[in-house]
Amino acid sequence: TLFRSGIARFRVFGIAQRDWSATGENDLVDLVAMVNGGVSLGFSNAHFGHPRNLIGTERAKDMGDGWETARRLDRPPVLKVDDQGILQVGGCEWTVFRLGHSGVITHIEIDTNHFKGNFPDSCKIDACVLTPQEEKEQIAQKWNTKNFKWKPLLPVSKLSPHKRHFFESVALECHDVITHVRLTMAPDGGVSRMRLWGFPRDLPSTKG
DSSP, rough: OOSSOOSSSOOSSOOOOOOOGGGGTOOOEEETTGGTTTTEESSSSSSBBGGGGGGSSSSSSSSGEEOOOOOOOOOOOSSOBBBTOBBBBSSSSEEEEEEEEEEEEEEEEEOOOSSSSOOSSEEEEEEEEOOOHHHHHHHTTTTTTTOOOOOOEEEEEOOOOEHHHHHHGGGGOOOOOOEEEEEEEEEEOOEEEEEEEEEEEEOOOOOO
């Protein structure tokens, strides 16, 4: 309650919670969206923009509203590409998210809106299922666990500047229920939004 005064800003920090009981099994939902409970859990670099921006609402209003890393200094002196035109570099940047609800991903959107000269050459997405305890352990280790149980969701895919890239179900390699994803871009640059559309599904019961 306010009497005879003014407030310039009012902020409430936390994690969004969606009422999933009102969502049917056949309702297509952006499972990683911040408004649906998606959370950024870790990243390799966020020099110009935090990766949590990737799961924000609507399209990015500018480059600062996306995830942008610093330029890597380990690029080879001579750049080469493979048969698909994908740049062959050793370095990359990554970020990890927990979905708002476990589910099966069927469609992906990667948007490089506003990133015209500093967009990544390519990206890929890996996925897995993590328990709360496993998530806690990975955060403590800064996601630096070798031979971790990531499995490919979206294979390495070429990106273009200032463009929405859509990937249908046939392009995806994982059709299992997942809880976490890792977006990797190579070699560096900026992405404005990531949408992971799919169907909410409960994890299979481990009881005998």
